[in-house]
Amino acid sequence: AQKITQTQPGMFVQEKEAVTLDCTYDTSDQSYGLFWYKQPSSGEMIFLIYQGSYDEQNATEGRYSLNFQKARKSANLVISASQLGDSAMYFCAMRGGTGGFKTIFGAGTRLFVKA
Amino acid sequence: GAVVSQHPSRVICKSGTSVKIECRSLDFQATTMFWYRQFPKQSLMLMATSNEGSKATYEQGVEKDKFLINHASLTLSTLTVTSAHPEDSSFYICSALRTTGRNEKLFFGSGTQLSVL
Numbered sequence: 001a002q003k004i005t006q007t008q009p010g011m012f013v014q015e016k017e018a019v020t021l022d023c024t025y026d027t028s029d030q031s032y033g034l035f036w037y038k039q040p041s042s043g044e045m046i047f048l049i050y051q052g053s054y055d056e057q058n059a060t061e062g063r064y065s066l067n068f069q070k071a072r073k074s075a076n077l078v079i080s081a082s083q084l085g086d087s088a089m090y091f092c093a094m095r096g097g098t099g100g101f102k103t104i105f106g107a108g109t110r111l112f113v114k115a
Numbered sequence: 116g117a118v119v120s121q122h123p124s125r126v127i128c129k130s131g132t133s134v135k136i137e138c139r140s141l142d143f144q145a146t147t148m149f150w151y152r153q154f155p156k157q158s159l160m161l162m163a164t165s166n167e168g169s170k171a172t173y174e175q176g177v178e179k180d181k182f183l184i185n186h187a188s189l190t191l192s193t194l195t196v197t198s199a200h201p202e203d204s205s206f207y208i209c210s211a212l213r214t215t216g217r218n219e220k221l222f223f224g225s226g227t228q229l230s231v232l
Contacts, residue, residue, distance in 0.1 A: 033219050035221060037223075043153075043206060043208075043225070043226045043228075044223065044225050044226065045159075045208065045210070045223035045226075047220055047221065047222065047223075050218065050219055050220060052217055052218075052219070054217070055217075091158060091159065093221070095212075095219065095221070102149070102161060102164055102172075103149060103161070103210070103212075103221055104161060105151075105158045105159045105160075105161075106158065107157075107158045108157075108158050
C-alpha cells in the first residue's frame, strides 16, 4: 500500500532563513510522482513543485527545492529565504503507478514564519 | 490564472436535499479528475477518481450512491451529494492531472464549503 508521512505537525522559521519540511513515502512502484502543495487559510491548494521518480536531479522552482533521496524514500521540501507569506499548511503528495493516477496526501505541516 | 474552476465555492442546504458541485479544467483536457474531502485542520482524503467516459473509482468507505460522480466530458466532472445530511458538511475540492511529457502537475479547484443544516 502507498503511504505518505509528514512527521512535523508544526514548524517555526525566522523570516529570511531557510526551512526544511520532511516527507517520507512508501511504495512498491518503480514509477511515481511526488508533489508539494501549499494551502493558505483561504483553502486553495497551490502547486509548488514536482519530482518524478526517474528524475535524477532534484527539482527546483524558485525558492522551493525538493531534496529527493530515492533510496531513503524521502522527498523533503526546502524553502529558502522564508517570507511572512509562506505561513501556511504544506502537504506532500504522491501519485503511484499501480494506483493509476491516484494521488494521496500526507497529514501536512503547518509552517509559521516569524518576523 | 486558475486552470481548474470549481463551483460553487460555498453552499448551504437543508438536510435531505442534493447538491451538485462542478469542476472544470479550463485550458487542458483532463481524462482523470479527483475528488477530495477535507475536514478542518486535517489533510485531504481522496474520495474517488473520476474517469472521462467511464465509471468513477471510489475509495474504500466512500458511498458511491451517496456521492455521485459524472465525468461526461474531458473538461467537466461533477460531484453530487445526494440526500445531504449534516455529517456531509465539509470542504470538497477537486483536482485535474495535466501531463506534459514527463512533467506532471495536479491542479486544484478552489474548493466548495458545504454546510448542511
